[in-house]
Amino acid sequence: MDHKLLLVDDNKDLRNVLERVLKKRGYKVETAASGDDALRKIKNNHYTILVTDLRMPGKDGMELLKESRNISPSTMVIMITAFGTVESAVVAMKQGAYDYILKPFSPDELEIKIKSALQQQENKLEEISFEIASEAKNRFGRIIGNSKTMRKVYDRIHKVAPTNAPVLITGESGTGKELVAREIHSRSNRAGGPFVAVNCVALASGVLESELFGHEKGSFTGATSRRIGKFESAQNGTLFLDEIGELDEKIQVQLLRFLQEKNFHRVGGNQNIQLDVRILAATNRNLSERIEKGFFREDLFYRLNMFSLHLPALREREDDITELTHFFLSKYNKELGKNVKITSEALALLRHHIWPGNVRELENVVAQGIILAENDALLPKHLPVGLTGEMAEISIEEEGHNQSGISSQINAIESEVIRKALLEENWNQSKTAKKLGLKRTSLQYKMKKYGLSKD
Incomplete structure (x- = not known):
């Protein structure tokens, strides 16, 4: 099974028994002893099912339900409750929990609830796939195109948009990376919040630091007042960092710290500022090569690359x-x-x-x-x-004209030249096109025109 479950209960014995039994039955199971511990895990992992006790010291099941749904709306929540708290469990279902189970219960009873939740999850995914197929006939939100490669992109957007995971969008210049970032934002639970875009190469390093993180009055010459940066402007929304591969070392460190701790401080300030901002980043550079050359931090790459989305060239x-x-x-x-x-x-x-x-x-x-x-x-x-x-x-045959005898001779010569080149390059079209000084698409057209194929 590919589904991951998170069991949350302050009762260690119950937690261990359920974990052991469910793992024997093929489920991937992780556990947490408290609501706070569970939230830390949910922020860094995706769980298909969350099974949590309603009554726990500190952050209880109801608070965990509310906060976990903000982080991962697609996770199905099953509440464990005693008879005296059934009313609270019903309230929890109204707030988004999938179901509840009464204590005492057997592992078999819990598995029935889990299987039911998984089936509903599968039904939802089928509905989403149908919506994608229907919507993509013309466009996907503001994105135009119905090719096979773009339908794969749409499917990944659908899956990642409802989460809070950072996304690294890659692709050549002009492929529409910001458009995809805006589409992810508009389909997320942050759609009502701001979408703030920053081009990381448009400003010098010192200016970019202040632009991103803001500054305090007197922090440098000309800082006559406090300035709010792009991070704070994106509170409860999405910050899109374009050309992320061009960031200098100092700003990379600050960005890494924010991704790890969700806080930062303004230039010239000491106060830690806590924010709820989702980071989307984009680059047309090969970040693996930049890491090898020492221009980009490997730890930052892995933080940003929690979910990758590659856009095909036109x-x-x-x-x-x-x-x-x-x-x-x-x-x-x-x-x-x-x-x-x-x-x-x-x-x-x-x-x-x-x-x-x-x-x-x-x-x-x-x-x-x-x-x-x-x-x-x-x-x-x-x-x-x-x-x-x-x-x-482009073939003049497409224009409906007849070729002259001279044109026929030229075509015969051209066909033979192309055939020989293909043989010399073992029918590798890229190498043959380069050898003949043609574009690959032009070579393919001429091969079709002259009926040239390896078989």
Whole structure:
């Protein structure tokens, strides 16, 4: 079983018996002797089921229920109660507990409750999967695309959004990392709180420290008053740190401390400030390489990388290009007061381009094309030279023209050159494309055109 259970009871004997029996039956079980101990575990782990006594010294089961649901809303809670506190258990169910069990009870009785809770959890996951499949037909919140790679991204967003776990979003520049961060925030229990975004390379190190953590009056020249930083501005919400791989050592240490202890102090101050802020971070750099070179702390990486989310480059989701193009056409037609439509020839160029700048580059190209378009038609000539230069790579057969005898001879020669190159590179398309000075997508097109395949 992949489900993890947390048993919370101040009665050590009961705790040990239940742990031993449930582990023998195949469950992954952890225990806690108090509500405070349980909360510490919940903050650092995900549990499918939480079984807790209602009456305990210190933080009781009711308080644990409330606080655990803020941290992990998807965890199913089963309350252990004595006959005299059944009313309290019913109140707990109204506040989100799944069920309760009366003392004394046998391990078999508890397992029945656990199995029932797990079944309900599975039903919820099936409903979510159906919602994802339905919603992703056109878009996922503000994210456009229905390719297989993007549906995997949507599934991971759905799973991590309701938690308070830090998320490290990776991907090339222009793939939409901030958009994904905003979507995670909007689907979390912090959606009513602020979303604060900070670009870590936009400011010099000294300025960034003050920007993030704020400063006290007189802490440096020009600090004429206390200033609240981005961390405090994000209280009860989400702080998004873009280009996290560029942070200097000092700020990395301060961020690590916040992730570990949930507190910090302003520049020039000594007061520890406790905050409830979720951290989402993004980078287009390879952090493992930066760790090896000593530019990034390994312990900070593991704290941020509790849950990772990689965004594919646009060339890896070619099926989404048409849908994205029409979305940007609609957006900029509205902004510019135009009614431009894209021709099939121009759209074919967009679909064949590699897009090193990813979605951001596509958006800029479409916006520019609308501005330049005449007679409400976006033609190949309205696209950048780098794109129109690829026209030769699109088969003239698609235009419905007949090839001349000379063209046929040229094609025969080209087919033979490509075939020989493929053989020399053992049909490795990446190596062959590099050898011939072609883009990989162009090579694939020509292979299809000439019927070249290894089999």
